[in-house]
Amino acid sequence: MLRNLDPILNKANYKSYQPNYPLEIVKTTLGDLKEKKLDFLLDVGCGGGQSVNIFAPYFHEVLAIDPSENQIKEARSQNKFAHVTYKQGFAEKLPCDDVSVDVIVAASSAPWFDRPKFYKEVDRVLKPEGRLIMFGYWMPSLVPIGVSGDVTELAKVGFSLFEDAILRGANGDLAEEGMNRICKRRYVDIFDEIMYLRKQQFDNVLTECVWSLDDAKEYVLAYITYNNYLKGKELEQRELSEEERNARLLELDYSEQFVRSLKESWGCTEMENSDVKMKVIFNFYGIIAEK
Numbered sequence: 001m002l003r004n005l006d007p008i009l010n011k012a013n014y015k016s017y018q019p020n021y022p023l024e025i026v027k028t029t030l031g032d033l034k035e036k037k038l039d040f041l042l043d044v045g046c047g048g049g050q051s052v053n054i055f056a057p058y059f060h061e062v063l064a065i066d067p068s069e070n071q072i073k074e075a076r077s078q079n080k081f082a083h084v085t086y087k088q089g090f091a092e093k094l095p096c097d098d099v100s101v102d103v104i105v106a107a108s109s110a111p112w113f114d115r116p117k118f119y120k121e122v123d124r125v126l127k128p129e130g131r132l133i134m135f136g137y138w139m140p141s142l143v144p145i146g147v148s149g150d151v152t153e154l155a156k157v158g159f160s161l162f163e164d165a166i167l168r169g170a171n172g173d174l175a176e177e178g179m180n181r182i183c184k185r186r187y188v189d190i191f192d193e194i195m196y197l198r199k200q201q202f203d204n205v206l207t208e209c210v211w212s213l214d215d216a217k218e219y220v221l222a223y224i225t226y227n228n229y230l231k232g233k234e235l236e237q238r239e240l241s242e243e244e245r246n247a248r249l250l251e252l253d254y255s256e257q258f259v260r261s262l263k264e265s266w267g268c269t270e271m272e273n274s275d276v277k278m279k280v281i282f283n284f285y286g287i288i289a290e291k
């Protein structure tokens with residue numbers, strides 16, 4: 001059987017391994033604004049509504065937009081706020097009146113926008129002293145639990161194997177490579193693009209959870225660039241018999257190679273993947289800019 005590459009399945013996997021956004025992000029980005037309820041928040045590229053859920057309590061009204069109908073459907077199905085509206089829309093043509101928005105949030109979505117167009121729209125719709133908040137995260141650190149050795153060194157090796165497995169999926173896909181570069185460089189390129197003089201970066205907002213090695217492998221598999229890569233490889237192998245093709249795909253499957261290399265470098269080759277445990281630390285960074 002070929003690996004199931006159905007994008008919905010992958011999205012479901014992606015969702016279950018995506019980190020929960022810590023409330024600390026709201027504290028860091030809204031600061032004093034948190035103290036009095038603001039009128040209007042626009043969340044751009046809202047996906048399933050993760051960032052809306054942490055920001056919504058601080059606003060009287062929230063509009064959240066995403067081009068993907070599926071994402072909007074999912075966001076609506078989990079929505080628990082009467083003052084939040086989800087609708088289809090694009091960063092490059094914001095569905096808001098001029099000078100009508102207090103805060104714009106783009107959570108893990110700005111790398112996908114046509115940003116020069118987006119910034120023009122931001123400037124059109126933001127009120128004076130309105131705030132633009134963009135944040136994201138890169139690969140988490142993997143810190144072994146219950147393994148002997150220098151944990152800091154082992155975590156370093158783990159991170160580089162993990163990052164390598166995920167980045168290989170972007171091989172040859174320039175758009176994906178570009179987006180990965182922006183995230184890996186912690187939005188410094190985006191920071192330079194912003195025309196507002198009052199702008200600052202933040203970093204090191206952390207959240208932790210515990211994974212098994214099975215979870216880490218699933219994260220690699222769920223990553224969209226990785227799936228594009230496997231899909232491409234599958235097409236390349238069309239002429240082979242199913243058996244040969246599956247053997248070849250297993251060889252090309254970096255998620256398996258990642259598992260093997262990690263176990264070797266952490267000295268736990270004899271353990272089941274489900275028994276190899278690690279502390280997973282996601283580190284959020286971003287930009288706060290004021291009109």
Ligand SMILES: C[S@@+](CC[C@H](N)C(=O)[O-])C[C@H]1O[C@@H](n2cnc3c(N)ncnc32)[C@H](O)[C@@H]1O
Pocket residue numbers: 044045046047048049050051065066067068071089090091092106107108109112113114
């Ligand atoms: C990685 S997801 C992040 C979703 C959500 N903000 C979150 O933090 O979970 C990126 C989102 O950006 C959306 N997106 C891509 N291009 C966009 C555009 N031009 N305008 C608005 N959203 C866009 C995608 O549909 C996707 O839902």
